[in-house]
Amino acid sequence: MEKQDQLLMKKQNKNLVLEIIKNQSPISRMEIAKVTGMSPTSITRIVNELHLQGFVRETELVTSGVGRKAALLDVCGDxxxxxxxxxxxxxxxxxxxxxxxxxxxxxxxxxxxxxxxxxxxxxxxxxxxxxxxxxxxxxxxxxxxxxxxxxxxxxxxxxxxxxxxxxxxxxxxxxxxxxxxxxxxxxxxxxxxxxIAENFKGRARDSQNAVLMGIGSGIGAAIILNGEIYRGDSNDAGEIGHTVIDPTGNVCNCGKIGCLASYISEGAIIADSRKVKDIQTIDEVFDACRKRESWAINIMDRTATYIALALSNILCLYNPEMIILSGNTIEKLPEIKGSIKQKCELYVWEPLKARVKIVYSQLGDQxxxxxxxxxxxxxxxxxx
Ligand SMILES: [Zn+2]
CATH class of the missing domain: 3.30.420.40 (ATPase, nucleotide binding domain)
Incomplete structure (x- = not known):
């Protein structure tokens, strides 16, 4: 092997070990050797280097199978x-x-x-x-x-x-x-x-196949397939806001007719509400919904229907283990969750219904x- 190649490989191995400790901590040296296929001697050397550079620390001792105590490794936050x-x-x-x-x-x-x-x-x-x-x-x-x-x-x-x-x-x-x-x-x-945050420490922690749908001022999704972000050809995979749900329907601000976003984005909800009442903000619509005003209930009921339809399409296309719902609409009107669940019962294809988890982000605005x-x-x- 050329010297350059050796150096590169060393660097890649070090990165890999650090990544494993970061994502799977607390973890023992033995387990890292098992996961990477590297020798225990190499792992010990790499861990020592990472320790000296301040990335890694030993956390606790656990009894391994053969009765010896093994130290677990963790990354240092600071x-x-x-x-x-x-x-x-x-x-x-x-x-x-x-x-x-x-x-x-x-x-x-x-x-x-x-x-x-x-x-x-x-x-x-x-x-x-x-x-x-x-x-x-x-x-x-x-x-x-x-x-x-x-x-x-x-x-x-x-x-x-x-x-x-x-x-x-x-x-x-x-x-x-x-x-x-x-x-x-x-x-x-x-x-x-x-x-990425959901995959690192949120609802989709360590998930290999997950979709996040955002419902608020914009409508979109992000997809993790086989452990990687699926980007498509130009990083636009997941732009479900511009999938067409009614070719004779609303005009979207992208210029097309009938995009999903032109029905369920905050702007679209406000625009429809104004046909009934002088509404300025999305909060007023949600308040009216809580006060059981029928126009607001109708609009948010239709929104839940379209969300469920979008979810059923995502499920058939990508078959993720979970879909995480997030965004302003979900956070400010948590009452909509029940309605989405009900409609998913109707619209999600039977073979997928029992397996999939539809969950809600807990990371809030962070x-x-x-x-x-x-x-x-x-x-x-x-x-x-
Ligand atoms: Zn559009």
Whole structure:
């Protein structure tokens, strides 16, 4: 083997061992050897290096089968940090996340929907600096920034191709934010970031096949197939908001007729509500629903029907072990869960019905930030 190849392989092995400890901790050296197929001697050497670099620590001793005590390994949270950033139409969330996926600092600020690209970026830079200073996070330990945002994102080149919600088109977000902050930056669609968080520590922990559906101001999904994010040809796989449910129906803001989003997005619900009552916000619709006003009940009942139809289509296409529902509509109107469940009984294909789990995200408004930060750690960490 060439020297270069040997070095590369060493590096890959080290990455692999660290990844296994991070995802399967607490774990013993023996188990790592078993999972990787590497020799116990190599594992001991790699673990020693990782220990010296501050990534790994021994947690507890357990009795192994033959009566000897084996030490379990865990990763250290404070060895490094990353910044997770969610930019949405009306809100900017920032979190500083340590190496074991704990949010150590958090900030939420409102965003004006008329705010321009440069303005938002400047605000983000200021807020990130403030958050780092206020919480005394050691800057040299910050690996970089991960950004999750709605829209069609070229994650390889760090370009926002189009975001209807932010009204951004062809923006070099990763490069621009990197220049402003000095940190390495990666970007991706918000739901793809969110499912990474669900897969790391949420409802889909360690799942190989899972789908996350987001229902709020936008409608979309993210898919994990065989343990990997399924992106499709241009990273747009999962854009179910623009699947057509009625070719003679509502006009969608994408220009097509009858897209799912044109019925169940917050904007669409508000627009339909205004045909009956002078409604300004989605909260007023949800309140009316709780007060048993019939127009609001009808609209939200139809929304639940369309959600169930979308779920049944996703199930037939991907056969995931679970679908996680998340987003503003689910969180602000939890009453809709019962109705979705009822309708799934009607619409989900019988052979899939008994197996699939339809569950609800528990990460709340922190999911995108957390996933973005974890993804930044995964992509930007260069082990020596
Ligand atoms: Zn559309």
């Amino acid at each position: 060895v490094l940090y990353s910044v997770g950033l969610e930019i949405d139409k009306l809100i900017i969330n920032i979190g500083i996340v340590n190496y074991i996926g704990e949010i150590v600092a958090w900030q939420t600020t409102p965003r004006d929907e008329r705010e321009g690209y440069e303005e938002t970026l400047k605000k983000v830079r200021k807020n990130i600096r403030e958050l780092i200073d206020k919480n005394r996070v050691p800057v040299e330990k910050i690996l970089g920034i991960g950004v999750g945002l709605p829209g069609s994102i070229d994650y390889m080149n760090g370009v926002v191709k189009i975001s209807e919600q932010l009204k951004w088109k062809n923006k070099n977000l990763a490069k621009d934010l990197q220049q402003l902050t000095g940190f390495g930056v990666i970007i991706d669609n918000e739901l793809k970031m969110k499912i 999911g995108v930030v957390l996933g973005a930060a974890i993804q930044a750690q995964n992509s930007l960490l260069e082990l020596q």
